[in-house]
């Protein structure tokens with residue numbers, strides 16, 4: 001995880017009404033390509049080869065499919081080929097991620113899902129362009145196919161971008177998100193290491209008392225507001241295939257506004273916390289937890305998972321920027337292992353049990369603190385460098 005890597009710089013776009021219909025048409029074509037790829041991928045999942053291996057899905061076949069589709073369909077050909085090809089890459093990437101997670105034996109809740117069909121009503125438009133699909137000229141963004149967009153340059157791009165994503169959010173605003181090579185700003189070495197465990201009550205419990213991240217309470221009023229708008233939307237929902245009512249749309253916009261505010265607050269908290277971690281430690285051993293936001297989970301669980309996701313992203317970005325090493329630790333059994341002697345508990349410890357008691361060596365410590373120390377051990381970092389409590393003391 002060393003080195004600079006890439007970062008995103010995002011700007012608002014000003015789009016004319018002609019631009020809006022242009023982007024809408026491009027998105028319709030990319031959405032069609034996405035859904036075709038998903039259909040092919042589903043078919044492949046069902047097919048097992050005679051030797052028992054899963055059938056492969058390289059990009060060659062979908063590329064071929066796209067070429068043929070563009071030849072036979074004038075509508076598809078009217079759109080630029082770059083975002084359509086990029087759509088194929090994105091489906092393949094998302095599929096590969098899902099297969100990798102299954103292969104790694106991640107628990108269901110943390111696995112990336114297989115790419116799913118994008119529905120016109122629900123999916124938000126997003127178009128991806130590689131370097132040959134866009135250019136910046138006189139401060140304006142030129143997209144393949146001829147659309148020119150006005151960018152609101154709220155801050156300077158540090159270098160020439162390698163790709164751009166044009167997308168619309170749930171409020172109807174359009175953005176351009178550029179990928180640029182990140183410049184590193186190394187910080188002085190501290191000689192200290194830290195282990196970080198994610199959780200519901202505390203977003204992050206660490207091996208250092210001063211660096212825990214409590215679950216933010218500020219989202220609570222916003223969350224109840226959001227729930228109210230969601231109930232309003234549910235009441236005003238019209239039957240399938242009929243247009244949305246004005247009241248439904250109003251409630252939808254209000255809900256989008258509130259959730260946007262929650263996201264911003266969460267990011268702000270996450271960045272401040274990440275900054276303090278990166279300032280004080282050279283090596284970070286972090287649980288590689290990947291929340292999935294399943295529909296069945298509760299609102300509180302979803303909020304906790306979203307806070308974890310924001311903190312983890314901020315931490316990785318901040319560490320990259322300042323040249324700190326991040327060690328991602330596989331989450332399996334991290335709550336069951338003893339950080340002191342390495343013994344594994346025979347049974348899963350219920351979430352209500354807040355202390356970890358090792359049956360092998362007798363160490364007693366707060367459950368999450370033990371998990372944070374397990375991260376250090378698993379990452380091969382010397383636990384002596386962290387705040388360790390001697391056996392049986394706490």
Ligand SMILES: [Zn+2]
Pocket residue numbers: 338339340341342343358359360361362363
């Ligand atoms: Zn032990």
